[in-house]
Amino acid sequence: MYTTAIFYFFAAILVFAGLRVITARNPVHAALYLVLAFFTAAGLWVLLEAEFLAITLVLVYVGAVMVLFLFVVMMLDINLDRLREGFWDYLPLAGFVAVLLVIEMALILGGRHFGLEVMGTPAPHPADYSNTKELGRLLYTEYVYAFELAAVILLVAIVAAIALTLRRRKDSKYLDPAEQVKVKRNDRLRIVKMDAVKKSQAGEEGA
């Protein structure tokens, strides 16, 4: 009863936030609604006893990905009117894709392999059950190849992203910190011994 109420509370916020992501006029507001959507989704995952995944969702998507997203969106100068220009031209295609997606979802959710009768209620685990440990064990034993493959694909993506954006500017004033640290006084400073040119002028200036 209590959990059901919480579920509907989170679900309502999630649906509302999801709607606002696509309807908000301001891209920064849209990004912030997406943050809210991730956060409420994490709340729903906690209800499903997937605490580790829920916290990781917040850590990775809310704490890192969306920060960078906002970072970019805030710096862009987006002209909303120009974005909206092609709306009616794209509507038939977008509508077709949307209908297709709805049909697919209906087929899956309404099918006989999915549903409360087929799946049954999973037994709740005791409070000291660590799904972090279970998840780690599965990832590194049963699904180790898939896991490693995903890691390698991510690595390739990282290397590619850096290779695509790395440019050496010729006029860059970059200084190598190691060389800066190594500098000794004698490299920069030359002490020149000179005889005093004027005598006993200092006393007059001071007075």
Add this chain to the structure above:
Amino acid sequence: MESLGMDWTAVQTVVWTLIKILALVVPLMLGVAYLTYAERKVIGWMQVRIGPNRVGFQGLLQPIADAVKLLMKEIIIPAGANKGLFILGPILAIAPALAAWAVIPFTDTLVLANIDAGLLYVMAITSMGVYGVIIAGWASNSKYAFLGAMRSAAQIVSYEIAMGFALVGVLMAAQSLNLVDIVRAQQGGFWHWYFIPLFPLFLVYLIAGVAETNRAPFDVAEGESEIVAGFHVEYSGMAFAVFFLAEYANMILVAALTTLMFLGGWLSPLPFLPDGMLWWLLKTGFVLFLFLWFRATFPRYRYDQIMRLGWKVFIPITIVWIVVVGAMMQTPYGHLFH
């Protein structure tokens, strides 16, 4: 009748939890207030000044006077600001700073929520703190504020990675994400505390913690000489004070986490002395003193130097040390790393 009884226990739990939250937040806020006093006094002494000494005995009522002053001041919302987000900014700054305290244990049993993935929870919640800064900077509709927000966002995201890797070392050594278990794993005198086997990670965590809280020498987000006061330049009165509270609450949080993960939490340094919350307070106080000491000692980093330190020095150090810890655990000397 039975359901009524159920409801009654639920209500009791909620009320009891609320009382516990109050019992945590009120001392924390007092701690924040007196941390500002301690900061001004300590830095004063380090710079051969007296520090605040007018309000109350030895200036002890100064934080109260400051709080009252800030409460009385008008909150000005700039005409071009995005009003809703402008108000949301400080709220999003302080909420994670307080929420993270839910899992911080003070002794074996004195903890609000002893959850299994406590360390991960702290990481996730503290990573949300950056939204307060970004939103405040953007909603202010001011170039200084925006630049401060951008700097802060880049800095916090960069140092979070090093911080996360430092924590991976701790959870490898303790084999748990639960903060109580992490402290228990360090039992038996100060030579069992993790700052010895994980010394590089301890240093990285401490320095990254300073950077995460936007404290000097990493306070480019509010570098006065370049961008006035950074992201909170448009804030006044209590809205400004909330940012201030969040920064200091985060400082105490980082100090407390350093204590729990590397300095043995509530455990006494010598086995024959009794363990207790006093040790926790002493160690946290010492780490906080380090924070103040840094501020009085080091000049502000240049922005590119901060980025270099985070990405090219700290992250490699942490990764190498995680490999070292993992490899050493497979050798006969593995017990040194547990």
